[in-house]
Amino acid sequence: MVVTEIPKVTDDMVSGDAVEKEEGKPFVLFGREFSRKQVCAAGAGILCAALLVGGGAYAISQASWTGDSNAPAVSQSKDDEKQDMVLTLEVKADGWDADTSTPVIAHIEDADGKVDFYTAIAANKQVTVEVGKSGTYSVTLIPPVNADGSTYKAASSKVKAGKDDKKTNGTVITLEKVDADKVTKDDLTAIAKDVAAAVKKGDSTLTGDKGAAVAKKFEDNIKKNPNADADAVEKETGKAEETAKEDKSDAKTPETSDNKKNDSGSKNDSGNNGSGNKSDSKPSGGSGNSGSGSSSGGSSKKDDTTAHQHNWVAQTKTVHHDAQYKTVHHDAQYKTVHHDAVVKYVSICNNCGADITGNEAAHFKNSLLNGGNCGSCHEESRTVQAAYDEQVKVSDAYDEQVQVSAAWDETVTTGYKCSSCGATK
Structure with missing residues (x-):
């Protein structure tokens, strides 16, 4: 409890001159102002009672923010509490x-x-x-x-x-x-x-x-x-x-x-x-604070071990893949060639009908010597070879290797390793 001394009321304070002289200077007691006239008029007994009541209330109000008293703290509503x-x-x-x-x-x-x-x-x-x-x-x-x-x-x-x-x-x-x-x-x-x-x-x-x-x-x-x-x-x-x-x-x-x-x-x-x-911070001076209280250096170290989280890093190797091919067969190639008919012309005797091609004069002379009447001829066409079509090979059949995909390297994951502690999985 806060105790404040109550000033003595003297004869000088009661006199009119003193009151007038000190009128502008009020008493400040327990956080409240009282004029000199109020002190004189109220009397020591009544004033003491009032001040004790007011002082007690003031002490309680002071304790609420100074922490100097065991007075109960003022409760707050949930809306006033600090939220995360x-x-x-x-x-x-x-x-x-x-x-x-x-x-x-x-x-x-x-x-x-x-x-x-x-x-x-x-x-x-x-x-x-x-x-x-x-x-x-x-x-x-x-x-x-x-x-x-x-x-x-x-x-x-x-x-x-x-x-x-x-x-x-x-x-x-x-x-x-x-x-x-x-x-x-x-x-x-x-x-x-x-x-x-x-x-x-x-x-x-x-x-x-x-x-x-x-x-x-x-x-x-x-x-x-x-x-x-x-x-x-x-x-x-x-x-x-x-x-x-x-x-x-x-x-x-x-x-x-x-x-x-x-x-x-x-x-x-x-x-x-x-x-x-x-949770893994280093404590200062051998101890560190958590969200709910303090902990010793030993427990902080234990928290460090518990809080370790593996940072898994992929472990890889390179696998080479050769180019891929397939066999494509090509048949022989042909083209059609047309051959026209082959025709020749011959001389035919007009009298006897003989083929006298290239021997016309001799035939006529021989006929006259033998009493014949052969003396003229005409030309006729004769087909030596009929027209026909022929298949001619342009290229032979062959097999060809065709690339389906090019060679390439593939990165394959073989497992994982923690970059911090070296553990594998």
Whole structure:
């Protein structure tokens, strides 16, 4: 209880001169003002009673914000209690695979620049990102890269923050897929640069071993694209890995959490506890704070082991396929040649009808010597060979080897290996 000394009332204070002199200077007791005249007129007894009542009330009111009293706290309505404000969203990406694709990296900013950070999230799954206060936030996505080198077009959206309510539908952002052979060298290098920038302002999903694993996965998947500039990509993702290992972040926001929680409800799928703090963060001075209280360095270390999530990286080998052929048979080729009839002309004796071709004069002379009358002749045609058609071969029959498909190399996945701990599956 707060005890305040009540000033003594003297004769000088009762006199008229003193009252007039001090009239403009009121007493301030227990947070209330009293004029000199009020002190004199009320009398010490009545004034003390009033002041004790008022002082007690004042002490209670003071204790409500100073904490100097054991007076009961003033209760608040549920509407006045602080609510966790989150962004609820789902990124749809056709062909994205949780084991082999890189995560989606979301850049989240508010209008006044107080919130500006990056976080790694899964695609095709509703997640929540804790932002602290209500309002509209800009969400810009760095597209993921799949194991075959394909990726997606970058996208952005405005998302309103609301209460952390499982019934919230959230915002859905759909990414348009770009096949591996359609992605340019510049596009792939730009993604690597964006990842390096994201790690500098990343939350716990992009710092430490987790951040280094994300950067390495982007490097591996981008370099599988035949259009990638391997040296440029390795340079940018190498920067990201080094930055992540420093475990420093300029992010101006709490952590990212998944909508689904485990059976105990104290941690969500993304590895964060209920308050949004890192479950794998290093404690300061041998101890660290969780969402519900403090824990010793030993228990924090145990949480680190429990919270480890495998980052499965596809292990591949190259299989060569020879060119494929088939045999095509070609028949012999022919053409038809027409031959006209062959005709010759002969001389026929007009008297005896003999064929005297080439011997006309001798025939006539012989006839006269023998008393004959042969002395003239005429020509007649005779067919030596009739007309006919002949099939002439143009080319012989042959077999030809025709290529059905060219030789090619195929990348085959033989298994998966965790980039952090080396486990395989």
